[in-house]
Amino acid sequence: MANYKIGVLNGDGIGQEITKATVEVVKAATKLVGSTQFEFIQLPMGWEAIEKYGEPMPQIVKDTLAETHGWILGPHDSSSYPKEHKLKRNPSGELRHYFDLYANVRPAKTITGINGVVKEADLVIFRENTEGYYPDRNMFVGEGEWKITPDVVISAGVFTRKAIERIAHSAFQMAEKRRKKVTIVHKANVIKLGSGLFLDVCREVAQNYPDVKIDDYHIDAMTAHLVRRAKDFDVIVTENMFGDILSDLAGELVGSLGLAPSINNNENMAMAQAAHGSAPDIAGKNIANPMGIMLSTVMLLDWLSSRHEEPRLSEISHMVESGILNVINDGIKTKDLGGSASTTEFTEAIIERIQLKDRFER
Structure with a gap:
């Protein structure tokens, strides 16, 4: 069984909600593929790291990330950090600089069910x-x-x-x-x-x-x-x-910056990061749209599949992406897209679609 260590940095604002949702859908798809296992390593970033280590992106976190296969970076609210931290690179900029993640890859594609x-x-x-x-x-x-x-x-x-x-x-x-x-x-x-x-x-x-x-x-x-x-x-x-x-x-x-995915990578490591910010005004209300970070993680899985020549990773990414797009096409959307689904309901619907695909194929 192939094992992959994936860092998870929830970050600030809505980060806790959307990264948790992303890990849940990846786990659901992974169960159906088999022969692949992820170890999700939770790491502090932003305010959580400031409170624990006195830095929004401490060295101990970077050292741990260096031992992973890749990581999911939630949004940060660096504009609200104490003054001494505003003078430094923000967490995402620090990781790009520290690991020389020279390519920021950002797709934009029309999605059926999204009014772009x-x-x-x-x-x-x-x-x-x-x-x-x-x-x-x-x-x-x-x-x-x-x-x-x-x-x-x-x-x-x-x-x-x-x-x-x-x-x-x-x-x-x-x-x-x-x-x-x-x-x-x-x-x-x-x-x-x-x-x-x-x-x-x-x-x-x-x-x-x-x-x-x-x-x-x-x-x-x-x-x-x-x-x-x-x-x-x-x-x-x-x-x-x-x-x-x-x-x-x-x-x-093509719809909204809140849906926009990206990865930052070099030849040997990659970081999934949605293009949007931390949206502190809606944090904790269970209404945030997790599509951006979910689709960024799809990109990360595809990158890992290519990097490690492991087609099962691509299969997992395809299941996650298909689950998201099918749910949107079914009309299940979060408030920002004109729907009424909560973050939790949207996530559960994706997982149900992934599991439905498995039942249909079996």
Whole structure:
């Protein structure tokens, strides 16, 4: 029997509810597959970790995560942390930086039963995760920002061939498995050196994938194209800040940012993380929608399946995803989607669909 250690960091706000729901549906699917077992390791993060260790992302947690096969990261409410912690990287940024999780992979796909702004979208955004214009990640030491006078601030954007090459390869490898098209998003017409390097290196990497078509757009034009013709795009690759903006837009276009999944990964480890925040205003009310973190975990299971060449993991991920989509198609939805199901009821409905599939097949 294959055994996998999965870290579970509930986080803040609705994190306790949605990560618990996610673990429950994965366990339900795992029981039906057999020959695979997960050890879910509960670890503190955010306020829970501050109260226990004095840090929102303590070293002991990172050391434990290093011994897992991957982990599920709930949302954090870093804006509410004590002042001394606001000066540091937030928990998700710290994990991305510490483990060099350079690829943030964010799909956006039309879902039957969800009333999105656009129709027929099926795209994946590859966001470079370690440098660019995000100062908490682009320096070996230091923040990457300088306050010259009370009225003057300089923020540095960092672009390196190494980082661009590896995110580009990840994007093109995904495109080979999909519709064989990559769109490079940049601002090389104005940021000639930094964004220009990103564009040039992506084009160089493209030569290794002759079956994949490429095009490119400036970030401002790309936002308009995404709204007008999202269905035309397959794989999009871009730098950190542009990727953050585009993926949030894409998530809203297909239904809601609250549904948007993602994983952060390198070659050897991956972290499932929904794109949404901790929603402290609805925490503890049993009305949060767990779809984002559930679909992120589906992505994690697929990544683990590929990484460890274990098809049973892909089977589990497929069962979870199918359960979610079937429940939505049945009209069972949480309040944010116009339904009346609680978090618990939504989760139980997914588990019932998973078990129903098993009864039907047997």
